Amino acid sequence: MARSCNAKPKPEREFEPKHRKCLMCRKAFASTHPGERICRKCKGLSIWREGDGILGGRAA
C-alpha cells in the first residue's frame, strides 16, 4: 500500500448518507449505502436481508 501524506484513507466508494424512501413503509430514512432501500425497522421486521438470508440460507 502506498501511503501518501497524512490524508485519511478514502473509502472505495464515496457515498454520503442521504434520505431515501423506504420501499416497505415508504417513510424517509437515512440510507447508509447505495444499495440500502429499506429502513432498518423494516429490515428487522422482514425476513429477507440484502442477499443473505433466504437466498443464502446461511445459518448465521
Ligand SMILES: [Zn+2]
Ligand atoms: Zn421501512
